[in-house]
Amino acid sequence: MLKHKKIVLFCVAVVLVLFTFTFFTAVHWIFFLLLFLIWLGLTTWGSFDIRLNYFTKAYCSKPNSISKEIALTFDDGPHEMTEKVLDLLKLFNVKATFFCIGKQIENNPQLFKRIISEGHLVGNHSFSHSENFGFFSSQNVLNEITTTNKLVQQWSGLNMKLFRPPFGVTNPMIAKAISETKHHVIGWNIRSLDTVYEDENTIFERVKNKIKPGGIILMHDTSQxxxxxxxxxxxxLKTENYSIVSVDKLLNLSAYEN
Incomplete structure (x- = not known):
């Protein structure tokens, strides 16, 4: 479990040292509380910042890239707005990556088929995208991933290998499920926050100011x-001579299992 395991081992070691000291001198309880708060803070931060690779390895960009390539990704579709997104991508001759929710695929099967037919990449974004996803057991996470994979395979024949956890949350349960499914976890390093901000100019400036080679942009195909x-x-991006590529090409990963 990468950094999480190291932090836990370090904290346990410090507790043992403090406990040993209690045999020789008084150790104030505040030291134990402080250690717990440090552990809790790091664990919480690691859970909500996928870029830290705290619980599981996540691909969030192509580090040290000098080529002006960037990946454009969309979460939470297919949605009625996906059609307009696809129209724009077609107009600019751009291929993107769509992390789809299983329920949304069931609700919008024709849009999902259009994503595939127009050469875009699809990845797994769970089945329900539940607000409680971060509290699911490893078995429930596993069910969410496998159900969506089976659904996509049924509709397209594709067996997805890319997974983006809802809200970018990771924890030991999600890490355990991923270790079984063998999916590549895909994060981002340019977050648009287009589901948070209402002002379009604020969203655009936020993304524009973070653009750099090898980046992965997170947007949502769910609003005008x-x-x-x-x-x-x-x-x-066209003016700046950037090439927009799918995530698998940017990261040199297999998006689907043969």
């Missing part, structure tokens, strides 16, 4: 404001 920002972003 995101569509409007996307159009401006595509024009900007």
């Amino acid at each position: 404001k995101s569509v409007n920002v996307l159009e401006r972003l595509l024009l900007f």
Whole structure:
């Protein structure tokens, strides 16, 4: 479990040292409380920042890239707005990566088929995208991933190997499920926050100011404001001579299992 395991081992070692000291001198309880708070803070931070690779390895960019390539990703579809996103991508001759929710695929099968038919990449974004996903057992996480994979295989014949956890949350349960499914966890290093901000200019400037080679942009194909920002972003990237590529090409990973 990468950094999480190291932190736990370190904290246990410190507790043992403090406990040993109690045989020789008084050790104030505040030291134990402080250690617990440090552990809790690091664990919470690691759970909500996928870029830290705290519980499981996540690909969030192509480090040290000098080629002006960038990946554009969309979460939470297929949605009625996905059609407008696809129209823009087609107009600019750009291929993107869509992390799809299983329930949304069931609700919008024709849009999902269009994503595939137009040459875009699809990845697993769980089945329910539950707000409680971070509290699911490893078995429930496993069910969410495998159900969506089976659904996509049924509709397209593709067996997805890319997974983006809802909200970018990771924890030991999610890590355990991923170790069984063998998916590649895909994060991001350019977060648009297009589901948080209402002002389109704020969203656009936030993304534009973070653009750099090897980056992975996170957007959502679920609102008109995101569509409007996307159009401006595509024009900007074209002006800056960026090539927009799918995640598998940027990271040199297999998106589907043969």
